[in-house]
Structure formats: structure tokens, C-alpha cells
Amino acid sequence: MKLLIVGIDGATFDLIHPWAQEGYLPNLTKLMSGGVQSNLASTLPPVTSPAWPTFMTGCNPGKHGVFDFIQPSGANYDLVNSTKIKQPTLWQRLSASGYRVGVLNVPVTYPPQPINGFMISGILSPKGGEICYPADLISRYKSDLGDYRVAPNIQYKQGTEAEFIDDIYGLIRAHGDWALHLMKAESWDVLMMHFIALDIMMHALWRFMDRSHERYEPSPNENAIRDGYRLVDEYIGRMLEALPDDAAVMVMSDHGFGPLRNMVNLNVFLMQKGLLKLSRKPMTQLKASAFRLGLTPAGVYRIVEKLGIQNMATRVSKNTRNQVVGKFLSFENVDWGQTTAYSMGHVGQIYMNVAGREPNGIIEKDNYDLARKQVIDALQDLHDEAGRPLISQIIIREETYQGPFAEDGPDLHLIIDDYNMIAFPLFATDGKVITNQIRGDSGCHRREGIFIAKGPSIKSDLQLPEASILDLAPTILHLLNEPVPRIMDGEVLANIFDDPGEVRYQEEDTKEFGDFDSQSLSDEETAQVEERLRSLGYL
């Protein structure tokens, strides 16, 4: 039996259900009425880069070690890549059991790992990188399909909607065409293909579609997102046609989507509360006051000029000069010896400045609970300009991560304004706690993604209670009549099957999958991936 898995990054039933009802999504409708569906709870944070490794391993981030696009490292951060995933992926497991597997455009698969089959890595691939396995895969099909595209060619900016939408639809077509072609040209048992485009589109264009959005604007592009879903649906239909009758199909997303109101500079808030302190070096103090005044880098430069230290800075070093004029405050300006907590990451993650983990950490084990409680208490004061409290929920680390890497993860997860607001991922955009510097985004992630499954052994026309993204790997193994490794945190979704049978478990020895050596990308590759993440609004 063949299994096709279609990933739609960021897809939500909040949009799919009404559009299916109106007849725009005939193929998803067919899958839903002929199969099962449920909401799919994402990881904390509900972000692409921990969610896909969680799907691929069936393990929580405390076991696989990927918590975000970026991981704090000193006063800086490391970018994640596929070698940071510390558990075997579904593709490696299925390969070891003799399945031929195809994996196309899934996030956090660069550098591509050798499998019994073929792979093209997804977002987080550097532009010039070797993105496929085997290495000649893309070149074999290039004459038919043109160059492979990992990501958009155009970064969204207000006023460029027409070109942006055109490019995004082009990306959907490219991913759909490659998947259709490879599913016919290559032999496979399990094929996973992924559409990244709708996520990028929903970040940029949500407000043109959502009349209740506070930045709603009537636009000729009101239906652009719907038509993007429709295009994805069309490709799903073509893929279904290319499948044998007894194939099983799953459609899933890594998280859901909804409107974005504003962004929060959590580090500015922590500074105001005295939980994060800046270093007393004169340059930092100067930048901090410029920052508080909300000055642009050019404004800072004018102040520096007036104060007459510009020439001095030129003489001192180019690096110092760049520090003054090139950027605002960064984590390098933090006085780590006086800092209790800091925020890094895209939704609202807070790290305690823990001794032994952070390079200049000051929170000792004995003091951890108390210090964290102090931060949680302080966060209750986070409110918007109207005085409305913004913290919907705070989840402590041990409630969501378990495993050998759990302590590398953020200590607190904040749900701010029911995910209508998110934190700025790096130090801060400006000196305000609530900032309107949101780089054109009007949509952001929600916890509830989608799951749809249809196949000969799967029930039909059934809506199930919410499942977890952790459950899909064990469910896929069980569907294929394979044992489920005990290490997986998810559970087989037995109630999707007509006859679930008995789940077989497998005691685990991951050693056969290698030693999980983390590798960092080269500086050049890192710069390329950072550039891509920045253009997508993730950094």
C-alpha cells in the first residue's frame, strides 16, 4: 500500500471549512468526507522549525533537541539544521525497514540525510547548498521542470502585493509540479510532499481578507489566500488521480494561523522590570538612550556626530563605528552578570539566565524556581496601551518538554493575547514594549493545525477530537503495520481505523541510526539561511 502525506504549512480549518462548504476546495472536501479529520495540536512554540522535527520523530523537542529556528548560544544564536535533530526521523526508520521513501521540501531537512529513496530539503536550506539526495536528483529532472525553488523569490513589502502573490502562486506550482512528476517518475512506498507557500502568504496578507482585523484594508487581493488554498487543492486533486485506488492519503499542517495584532519587545519589558540589565559601557548607554527615544540608526548617527565622538569612533575601529551606526541594541549589550531572564524566539519564549547553561549565567539551581516565579509574577504586568492585560497563559518548561535536551529549551512559553500578539524574535525592534514595527505582517501562527486521513483501512466522514502532532509518526507506522518505537511520545490514533488491531511496540536502540553528531553550517551557508529567514520575517 502506498502512503502519500501532503504537508500544508500553516493550514487551518478556520479557513478550510468555510471555503470547502462554499465549494472552493473540492479535493480536500472529498478527503474529509471520505476519511477522518481532526485539529492537530502543534508544539510549543507553534513554530515551523520545532513542529516538523516533532512530526518527523514522534518525539517532543526535549528528546529531539530543536526548539525554534534559532537556539541561544552565548550572546548570540545558532541556526538549526537537520543534524540538530537527535532522534531518527520517520524517513530513516522507514528506510531501515525497507520502504522506498520520498521527502520533498519539508522544513529542517537540510542538509538532506541519506535515505532509501529521494529527498529535496525545504526552507532553511542555503541558496547554494546541495539540497537533494541523491545529489543528482534535481539535475536529472531539471530539463523537464526547470530549476527547483525552495522559497519565494520576492519578499513581501506593502504595495508589492501583485508581484508577491504571483510569485507565491508560482512557488505552489513549482512544488506541486515537482511532486507530481517525481511521484510518477520515481518508485516509492511513502511520499511526503510539502507546500510552504500558504504560510508565507498568510503572514503577509491576512489583513486584506479579514474584515475584523484592526488593520483591515479593502483590496483587490481580498481573495488571494483563498485562491492559494484553491491552487493547493487543485494539486492535491492531481496527486490523488495519480495514486492507485488502495493508497492512503494524509494531509496535515504544522500549526494553524490567525490574525496578528502587534508585536511585543519582551526584552524591553524585562529591562523595565529590572530583570534584564544593559552593560554600563558608554557606547551601550548611548545606544540605550537613543533606543529609548525610538531613534532610527540614522538618528543615532546624528547624535553621535553632534557629540563629536564620530571621528573618535572612526579612529577606534570600524567595528565600533558599525556598532554605533549600524544597529540598535543587541544581546551583546546585555550585562549578563546582572540579568535574570531574556527573551529569544518568535512567539514568546523566555530563558532564565541559568548558571552552567548560559555562558555567564547567574541563576543557580537552588534559586531557579524562585527566580522563575519572580519573572512569571512580573509578566502579569504586561498590558497593551489601553491597559488590557496581555498574558493569556504561561507554560513552564517541564510541562511541555521532557527528555535529555529539555533543559536546553526555553524556561517559559508565553501565549500573548491568545496568540494575536507575538514577541520579536531577537533583542528588540525599538524601545517600546508594544511595537508597531511588524514589517508588514498581519497574520501569525496558532496552536491548532489540521489533520485529514483517508484510506482503505480508515473510517469515513468522521470528525475526531483534537490529536497531537506527536501522534502522526506512530499512527503512520501502525498504518503500515510496523511496530511503534517506545521512545515516541505520541500515541497511535486508533480511532481513525475501522479495525485498529493491536499496536506493536518496539524497544528502542537508536544507535543503528548513527551518533547524531550536530554540525553547524558554514558561515556562508548560515548567512544565506539567515537572509532567507529575515526576508520571511522570522528574524
Ligand SMILES: [Zn+2]
Ligand atoms: Zn509552519
